Amino acid sequence: xxxxxxxxxxxxxxxxxxxxxxxxxxxxxxxxxxxxxxxxxxxxxxxxxxxxxxxxxxxxxxxxxxxxxxxxxxxxxxxxxxxxxxxxxxxxxxxxxxxxxxxxxxxxxxxxxxxxxxxxxxxxxxxxxxxxxxxxxxxxxxxxx
Amino acid sequence: xxxxxxxxxxxxxxxxxxxxxxxxxxxxxxxxxxxxxxxxxxxxxxxxxxxxxxxxxxxxxxxxxxxxxxxxxxxxxxxxxxxxxxxxxxxxxxxxxxxxxxxxxxxxxxxxxxxxxxxxxxxxxxxxxxxxxxxxxxxxxxxxx
Amino acid sequence: xxxxxxxxxxxxxxxxxxxxxxxxxxxxxxxxxxxxxxxxxxxxxxxxxxxxxxxxxxxxxxxxxxxxxxxxxxxxxxxxxxxxxxxxxxxxxxxxxxxxxxxxxxxxxxxxxxxxxxx
Amino acid sequence: xxxxxxxxxxxxxxxxxxxxxxxxxxxxxxxxxxxxxxxxxxxxxxxxxxxxxxxxxxxxxxxxxxxxxxxxxxxxxxxxxxxxxxxxxxxxxxxxxxxxxxxxxxxxxxxxxxxxxxx
Ligand SMILES: Nc1ncnc2c1ncn2[C@@H]1O[C@H](COP(=O)(O)OP(=O)(O)O)[C@@H](O)[C@H]1O
Ligand SMILES: Nc1ncnc2c1ncn2[C@@H]1O[C@H](COP(=O)(O)OP(=O)(O)O)[C@@H](O)[C@H]1O
Numbered sequence: 001x002x003x004x005x006x007x008x009x010x011x012x013x014x015x016x017x018x019x020x021x022x023x024x025x026x027x028x029x030x031x032x033x034x035x036x037x038x039x040x041x042x043x044x045x046x047x048x049x050x051x052x053x054x055x056x057x058x059x060x061x062x063x064x065x066x067x068x069x070x071x072x073x074x075x076x077x078x079x080x081x082x083x084x085x086x087x088x089x090x091x092x093x094x095x096x097x098x099x100x101x102x103x104x105x106x107x108x109x110x111x112x113x114x115x116x117x118x119x120x121x122x123x124x125x126x127x128x129x130x131x132x133x134x135x136x137x138x139x140x141x142x143x144x145x
Numbered sequence: 146x147x148x149x150x151x152x153x154x155x156x157x158x159x160x161x162x163x164x165x166x167x168x169x170x171x172x173x174x175x176x177x178x179x180x181x182x183x184x185x186x187x188x189x190x191x192x193x194x195x196x197x198x199x200x201x202x203x204x205x206x207x208x209x210x211x212x213x214x215x216x217x218x219x220x221x222x223x224x225x226x227x228x229x230x231x232x233x234x235x236x237x238x239x240x241x242x243x244x245x246x247x248x249x250x251x252x253x254x255x256x257x258x259x260x261x262x263x264x265x266x267x268x269x270x271x272x273x274x275x276x277x278x279x280x281x282x283x284x285x286x287x288x289x290x
Numbered sequence: 291x292x293x294x295x296x297x298x299x300x301x302x303x304x305x306x307x308x309x310x311x312x313x314x315x316x317x318x319x320x321x322x323x324x325x326x327x328x329x330x331x332x333x334x335x336x337x338x339x340x341x342x343x344x345x346x347x348x349x350x351x352x353x354x355x356x357x358x359x360x361x362x363x364x365x366x367x368x369x370x371x372x373x374x375x376x377x378x379x380x381x382x383x384x385x386x387x388x389x390x391x392x393x394x395x396x397x398x399x400x401x402x403x404x405x406x407x408x409x
Numbered sequence: 410x411x412x413x414x415x416x417x418x419x420x421x422x423x424x425x426x427x428x429x430x431x432x433x434x435x436x437x438x439x440x441x442x443x444x445x446x447x448x449x450x451x452x453x454x455x456x457x458x459x460x461x462x463x464x465x466x467x468x469x470x471x472x473x474x475x476x477x478x479x480x481x482x483x484x485x486x487x488x489x490x491x492x493x494x495x496x497x498x499x500x501x502x503x504x505x506x507x508x509x510x511x512x513x514x515x516x517x518x519x520x521x522x523x524x525x526x527x528x
Contacts, residue, residue: 015321018352037381037382040380041382044352044382044386047350047352048353051354095390097390097392097394098391100360100364100391101360101364101367101395103364106357107357107361107364108354108357109357110353110390111353113389113390114353114389114390
């Protein structure tokens with residue numbers, strides 16, 4: 001497989017379609033030789049990134065689509081999930097299960113935390129509308145550790 | 146799921162990437178409620194269409210990509226596989242295994258036959274470069290027969 | 291486009307001899323699962339003090355789905371008299387549930403036998 | 410981007426008592442499989458007159474891959490003294506092999522036991 005090979009997916013801003021992106025990403029990562037464990041990590045990270053793009057970025061607006069770019073790099077797979085919203089800065093604090101169980105914190109708010117925890121790099125970029133994205137990387141060298 | 150929801154995939158013109166398109170199509174068809182049997186039929190049809198687009202349409206040219214459009218319709222899933230070649234007219238004659246076994250026919254040449262045999266509709270369109278495509282349809286009502 | 295969540299209730303007997311209520315999930319565990327899951331939970335009788343959630347029929351779970359499970363654990367904890375255990379998660383989702391801290395409030399077991407042995 | 414095809418040779422005994430050579434495939438069966446498959450086939454000794462192809466480890470087969478199998482069947486048929494059988498295909502690929510006519514020239518069995526029983 002050539003370095004720099006790129007697969008692009010466009011999804012409607014409808015919940016559920018994150019599963020289509022997750023399958024595409026999983027298939028590409030499997031072809032690249034990632035282990036099943038890493039592929040599972042990537043699936044959850046890509047699904048959460050797409051859900052956020054659909055819900056928060058594009059606010060479930062039918063007329064907008066979510067872009068997912070999957071690119072092979074020297075040592076891994078880079079995924080960009082783009083939406084038409086204003087983007088988000090850094091990931092929020094890790095979920096605090098004790099506070100959730102006290103009813104002091106929304107039970108939701110775990111997506112960005114999971115993304116960060118499951119991939120090797122995760123970066124959120126605020127851009128002009130249509131150019132906000134999150135960039136995820138999983139690296140093949142981590143496979144051998 | 147809304148009628149007219151559309152997922153688009155762009156693949157590099159490199160053999161092997163048909164498997165990424167096949168996974169995307171399979172995931173979308175599963176979400177739509179197609180049975181595993183029909184999903185398997187679709188996977189093979191989409192893979193063969195992408196292989197032809199990569200090999201014959203785009204002639205393995207790095208700089209060209211293959212477009213796969215997956216759209217939900219009233220009663221099924223429509224897939225268009227587009228390449229930058231001149232396209233192809235009707236499907237060739239069905240493979241003749243006896244002639245292949247006599248060495249009188251190329252062992253290859255089964256892709257278009259399989260596509261036609263596995264989906265409910267298959268149509269090849271010759272277009273201006275970049276607009277040649279094959280259109281495949283699988284219908285949900287066939288599920289209940 | 292989400293696979294509807296199915297929840298099936300069944301009963302089993304723990305190693306200690308007491309009755310256990312099992313809620314078995316099938317389909318997706320996502321935001322759309324909220325009604326199915328919470329209705330099944332709210333339908334449990336007051337005598338159901340040992341509850342197990344069976345995820346072995348589930349293949350897709352996202353963070354909105356986990357939030358529903360947390361909501362349920364919160365209600366169980368508020369009631370003060372109901373324990374909730376979890377089994378049948380894939381190794382990946384076992385890791386994910388542990389990462390977000392669910393494992394602190396629900397005993398996680400590999401399968402039904404292990405879950406019942408611990409009750 | 411194709412998963413390399415692995416071919417493993419093993420031997421078994423048919424119901425009739427005669428020796429059978431099994432070529433077990435793993436990975437993809439696609440255009441890139443040609444060398445792996447044909448080298449394994451050409452490496453078979455002349456005494457290997459009963460050959461079975463085991464597809465149970467294969468999850469992706471495309472029409473270029475089937476063409477390689479046809480090429481092998483053609484060579485076997487030309488040799489005049491080698492029978493080739495196939496087993497371990499999924500129901501889908503069983504259907505596909507039948508559609509293109511491979512089943513006319515190779516006995517298709519569900520699994521190894523059924524294939525050996527027929528030889
Ligand atoms: N793509 C995005 N565009 C705009 N805001 C976002 C995006 N992704 C996340 N956010 C913001 O960050 C918050 C935390 O996201 P997350 O951790 O995934 O949890 P949740 O989606 O459950 O709220 C969201 O509630 C939202 O305000
Ligand atoms: N997308 C396409 N663009 C141009 N020509 C095509 C395309 N798809 C198929 N063809 C032509 O049709 C022929 C038959 O295709 P197919 O039945 O798939 O078998 P194979 O690809 O093994 O030759 C090809 O050899 C090629 O000449």
